[in-house]
Amino acid sequence: MSPARRLAVLRSHLQPAAPAGEGDRDVVVCAEQAAGVSTSPCSAAAAGGGREAEGKSCVFCRIIRGEAPAFKVYEDDVCLCILDSHPLAPGHSLIIPKCHFPSLEATPPHVVAAMCSNVPFLSNAIMKATQCDSFNMVVNNGAAAGQVIFHTHFHIIPRRSGDKLWPTESLRRRSIEPNETSGLVSCIKEQLYSSPEGCKAEPPSSLPKER
Numbered sequence: 001m002s003p004a005r006r007l008a009v010l011r012s013h014l015q016p017a018a019p020a021g022e023g024d025r026d027v028v029v030c031a032e033q034a035a036g037v038s039t040s041p042c043s044a045a046a047a048g049g050g051r052e053a054e055g056k057s058c059v060f061c062r063i064i065r066g067e068a069p070a071f072k073v074y075e076d077d078v079c080l081c082i083l084d085s086h087p088l089a090p091g092h093s094l095i096i097p098k099c100h101f102p103s104l105e106a107t108p109p110h111v112v113a114a115m116c117s118n119v120p121f122l123s124n125a126i127m128k129a130t131q132c133d134s135f136n137m138v139v140n141n142g143a144a145a146g147q148v149i150f151h152t153h154f155h156i157i158p159r160r161s162g163d164k165l166w167p168t169e170s171l172r173r174r175s176i177e178p179n180e181t182s183g184l185v186s187c188i189k190e191q192l193y194s195s196p197e198g199c200k201a202e203p204p205s206s207l208p209k210e211r
Helices: 003-015 022-034 050-057 059-064 109-130 176-193
Strands: 074-076 079-083 091-096 134-138 154-159
Touching: 059 079, 059 091, 059 154, 074 109, 091 109, 109 134, 109 154
Parallel strands: none
Antiparallel strands: 074 079, 079 091, 091 154, 134 154
């Protein structure tokens, strides 16, 4: 994809679907700044309340503002790609949004889409540079999942056959048991189509059949 095409795709992701409210103030700042130079909306001028404190202490926000060092691989109006400072493999990189969002679920869909749109060409370049033909894309979301820096980011980890990077790859997985799983499926569906705020999403005309 050409640079001009990538820019067009990224900017298309920055159009909010509806007018933003007070809680979406940081998202609006991201969209406004995307049209100009790549400055960080994580700065105190762009954030309020808890967001300001988070942005000041977040190492990724400091890197985005130029206050902390990093090996930058790629940068556009929405995202930054840097080498992980403690890599699991040579070329282990991070895709980071320039707005501060502490978790994946707190990150607006258009920002996630912009991050994902960078994955194919970034991973291809990283694999070629490290002479690999595979990679893992990992999101550690939450402390129990291994998230250490609470600023949304994607890991791109180059892989080689037999590198034994993940101990779990040698574990044998068992087949799913329908009788044990039907209740879980029903619970997930209930969560998908209702919310604590009382907003209900219309379910598809035909839901996937339970296995």
